[in-house]
Amino acid sequence: MKDKKIIKIYLYTRYERFWHWLQAFMIICLVVTGLEIHGTYKLFGFQTAVNIHNFVGLSWLILFAFFVFWLFTTGEWKQYIPTTKKLFSVILYYSWGIFQGRPHPIQKSKGAKHNPLQRLAYLGISAMLLPAQMVTGLLYYLYNYMPGILPLSVLAVIHTLIALFILNFLVIHLYMTTTGHSLFSHISGMITGWEEIYETTEIADWETKATRKN
Amino acid sequence: MTPRYFLRSCLAVITVTAFFCSFQAAFASTPENGEEALGRKLAKQAVKGSKRWSTIDHTKAEALNKDFTSGEEITGACLSCHSEAATQFHKTIHWTWLASGDKSDIRYGKAGYSVNNFCISGNAMEDKGCLKCHVSWNKKGVKGKINCLKCHNSSGLNFIEAFGDIKAFSEDNDPETNEMVKDIQQEIKQAITEVTFPTRKNCGECHFKGGGGDGVKHGDLDTSLTKPNRMLDVHMGIDGKNFSCTRCHTTVEHNIAGRIYTNPAVETRKSLIEDDLAPKITCVSCHSNEPHKNDSKMNDHTDVVSCQACHIPKYARVNPTKMWWDWTKAGKMKDGKPYVEKGPFGKPVYKSIKGEFRWEKNVIPEYFWSNGSQTSTTADDIIDPAQIVKVSHPVGDKTDPEARIFPFKIHRGKQPYDKIHKKLLAPMLSGKRGFWTTFDMNDAIEYGNKTLGIPYSGEFDYVETTYAFPITHMVAPKENALNCTECHIRENSRLASITGLYLPGRNKSNLIDTIGWLSVLGALAGVFFHGIGRFFTRNGKEN
Numbered sequence: 001m002k003d004k005k006i007i008k009i010y011l012y013t014r015y016e017r018f019w020h021w022l023q024a025f026m027i028i029c030l031v032v033t034g035l036e037i038h039g040t041y042k043l044f045g046f047q048t049a050v051n052i053h054n055f056v057g058l059s060w061l062i063l064f065a066f067f068v069f070w071l072f073t074t075g076e077w078k079q080y081i082p083t084t085k086k087l088f089s090v091i092l093y094y095s096w097g098i099f100q101g102r103p104h105p106i107q108k109s110k111g112a113k114h115n116p117l118q119r120l121a122y123l124g125i126s127a128m129l130l131p132a133q134m135v136t137g138l139l140y141y142l143y144n145y146m147p148g149i150l151p152l153s154v155l156a157v158i159h160t161l162i163a164l165f166i167l168n169f170l171v172i173h174l175y176m177t178t179t180g181h182s183l184f185s186h187i188s189g190m191i192t193g194w195e196e197i198y199e200t201t202e203i204a205d206w207e208t209k210a211t212r213k214n
Numbered sequence: 215m216t217p218r219y220f221l222r223s224c225l226a227v228i229t230v231t232a233f234f235c236s237f238q239a240a241f242a243s244t245p246e247n248g249e250e251a252l253g254r255k256l257a258k259q260a261v262k263g264s265k266r267w268s269t270i271d272h273t274k275a276e277a278l279n280k281d282f283t284s285g286e287e288i289t290g291a292c293l294s295c296h297s298e299a300a301t302q303f304h305k306t307i308h309w310t311w312l313a314s315g316d317k318s319d320i321r322y323g324k325a326g327y328s329v330n331n332f333c334i335s336g337n338a339m340e341d342k343g344c345l346k347c348h349v350s351w352n353k354k355g356v357k358g359k360i361n362c363l364k365c366h367n368s369s370g371l372n373f374i375e376a377f378g379d380i381k382a383f384s385e386d387n388d389p390e391t392n393e394m395v396k397d398i399q400q401e402i403k404q405a406i407t408e409v410t411f412p413t414r415k416n417c418g419e420c421h422f423k424g425g426g427g428d429g430v431k432h433g434d435l436d437t438s439l440t441k442p443n444r445m446l447d448v449h450m451g452i453d454g455k456n457f458s459c460t461r462c463h464t465t466v467e468h469n470i471a472g473r474i475y476t477n478p479a480v481e482t483r484k485s486l487i488e489d490d491l492a493p494k495i496t497c498v499s500c501h502s503n504e505p506h507k508n509d510s511k512m513n514d515h516t517d518v519v520s521c522q523a524c525h526i527p528k529y530a531r532v533n534p535t536k537m538w539w540d541w542t543k544a545g546k547m548k549d550g551k552p553y554v555e556k557g558p559f560g561k562p563v564y565k566s567i568k569g570e571f572r573w574e575k576n577v578i579p580e581y582f583w584s585n586g587s588q589t590s591t592t593a594d595d596i597i598d599p600a601q602i603v604k605v606s607h608p609v610g611d612k613t614d615p616e617a618r619i620f621p622f623k624i625h626r627g628k629q630p631y632d633k634i635h636k637k638l639l640a641p642m643l644s645g646k647r648g649f650w651t652t653f654d655m656n657d658a659i660e661y662g663n664k665t666l667g668i669p670y671s672g673e674f675d676y677v678e679t680t681y682a683f684p685i686t687h688m689v690a691p692k693e694n695a696l697n698c699t700e701c702h703i704r705e706n707s708r709l710a711s712i713t714g715l716y717l718p719g720r721n722k723s724n725l726i727d728t729i730g731w732l733s734v735l736g737a738l739a740g741v742f743f744h745g746i747g748r749f750f751t752r753n754g755k756e757n
Contacts, residue, residue, distance in 0.1 A: 018226065037702075037718050037719060038718070038719065038722065039702070039703065039704045039718075039719040039720065039722065042699075045698075045699075046697070046698035046699045046702050046703075046719060047697070047698045050511055050698070051511075054511070094744075098748060099747055099748065099751040100751070101751075143514070144514040144517065151716070152715070152716040153715075153716035153721070153723075156716050156718060156721075157723045157726045160722070160723070160726055160727065160730060161726045161729065161730050163730070164727075164729075164730025164731060164733060164734055165730065165733060167730075167734050168733045168734045168736070168737045169737075171734065171737040171738055171741060172737050172740070172741060175741035175744070175745065178745075179748075
């Protein structure tokens with residue numbers, strides 16, 4: 001692989017990057033305030049934490065609708081279709097090959113931004129954990145207006161559990177960003193939109209940096 | 215970064231900020247935007263133009279323009295115009311001292327079988343010591359005539375004493391004393407024209423001093439409320455709204471709104487918008503069911519938490535209140551004489567005639583579910599002496615739609631009970647055969663129980679009891695309402711005793727928390743070791 005040149009392709013559009021970081025900010029906000037409301041620690045003060053949590057939570061809910069709209073109008077939802085092809089080799093890479101200096105079995109491309117493992121993880125997150133968290137959060141928020149759906153104890157416990165699973169994802173996700181060509185290459189990709197890949201990957205002319213600049 | 219890109223980024227930031235700001239305005243109205251909470255707006259409406267007016271000037275009333283020689287005579291003069299007043303008043307609990315309007319039902323009431331853990335029983339109005347607070351002339355109870363002045367006179371003159379003086383002086387014919395009699399009579403004549411709606415002082419004379427002294431009983435009612443500042447009571451504060459008692463304790467035919475023994479003040483909370491003739495006795499009457507600002511999470515509490523629970527952070531904030539009364543210690547003598555021992559706050563901690571006391575100030579209430587009703591263990595109810603007897607206790611639980619979590623003062627004590635019949639006993643206290651004279655508890659009980667017509671076996675012992683007072687006065691200004699974390703906290707929550715509901719911050723599921731945190735720790739451990747592995751293998755790269 002040493003002979004392969006690293007080039008950059010424009011992989012993440014402006015809206016995607018904006019959404020990614022906004023959502024990251026909101027989720028971190030929600031986890032931090034949520035755990036305070038849960039009684040894990042004292043930070044902002046209970047009332048402030050509740051106000052922030054409600055405000056950010058509702059914002060997230062509304063903004064997520066825009067994301068879903070974008071997902072389906074752009075056809076980007078296809079990026080999340082799960083596949084078992086090459087799934088095992090990706091798992092093998094992260095558990096073994098990465099220590100051997102082997103190449104990543106999957107190269108990103110415009111049509112496949114996520115490797116099979118990412119697809120599975122992100123599908124689980126975006127299609128299950130996050131919506132479940134939004135629904136339980138909304139029911140929690142509107143608890144007084146819709147009595148009898150679920151007792152608050154059940155709602156709160158589910159909400160807490162999912163929050164901790166999301167925190168679990170956050171930890172792994174953050175770590176995985178360091179597994180690119182350099183420690184920060186994935187993060188910089190999500191900031192600038194330009195992701196580093198090996199030259200061998202086929203890239204259409206219109207995708208290259210040069211054409212885009214025109 | 216090109217200038218164009220920079221500009222675009224700025225634009226994006228501005229758009230996002232604008233979005234959040236507009237959202238903020240829509241969902242989270244802050245105090246700064248000047249919007250007033252609904253509850254305050256409504257309450258201000260409800261008490262607008264509170265000035266009372268009348269069509270009578272009592273200084274011009276013909277019936278009052280004469281020399282009176284007794285209280286009963288004054289009452290006669292009142293009734294000569296207010297023809298229905300006595301008929302109305304005779305039906306009220308203030309007169310009968312019985313909770314039920316039906317006089318044959320003497321179960322609940324000071325004049326009935328009701329007892330407490332203070333002076334215990336009114337002994338069917340036979341204990342004259344208690345009758346100081348009955349609205350009749352000369353401690354005659356229901357056999358006497360109504361003393362209208364007790365509630366409707368603001369002169370502060372002691373009429374009983376004045377008439378006593380007249381009687382004493384008029385017996386001798388000395389012209390000088392005759393002059394004095396005339397002066398007193400003039401004084402009385404002047405004083406009786408000072409007719410008023412009951413003032414805080416009128417009500418307070420009995421209700422602030424219930425149980426035998428200032429602040430003994432309630433904890434949220436004592437003489438500090440005669441002239442409170444708004445920090446003590448935001449409604450009654452003379453530097454605030456300056457409400458009198460009757461502002462909320464509204465009256466229909468001399469029946470004054472309020473809780474009596476087992477009966478709640480109202481069956482259901484209704485605002486004046488729902489029913490303009492509803493009594494103003496509940497917070498909801500004026501402040502509505504959603505008193506806080508539109509967006510406020512606090513409004514989501516009102517179906518479970520009473521207003522009082524948060525807005526009365528502590529009671530007895532100025533004067534101390536009695537928390538413990540142990541009758542077992544009563545009757546000790548010093549040099550063969552009864553004595554009094556003073557303790558903190560300058561309040562007695564021991565009285566030979568009453569036993570041992572404990573006083574407290576700035577007390578944090580205890581919280582219970584309450585639908586406004588209270589259980590009441592009377593002198594005729596069977597008790598279990600092996601347990602602490604709840605003489606009075608709130609009724610309600612979370613399944614009751616009328617119940618709220620409500621603050622209470624719990625007065626604890628030890629009082630006599632019948633070892634054979636397993637009933638609380640009603641010793642007579644004042645008078646010749648009363649305990650305060652004889653210091654013979656057994657005889658006081660025998661005599662006392664006879665007044666109620668409840669048999670006494672002759673064997674008594676003492677049992678620990680509790681008596682619950684709802685805390686509803688001394689509402690603090692809103693800035694002094696409880697912080698969320700007084701209840702929403704893992705340890706030492708004020709609502710620690712209220713179980714069976716999920717309180718964010720207080721409750722958690724240990725199982726779920728363990729699973730969740732294990733997954734997070736597992737992730738941390740996983741990435742840590744993976745990272746270490748990559749570090750030492752240098753990602754498999756040579757050199």
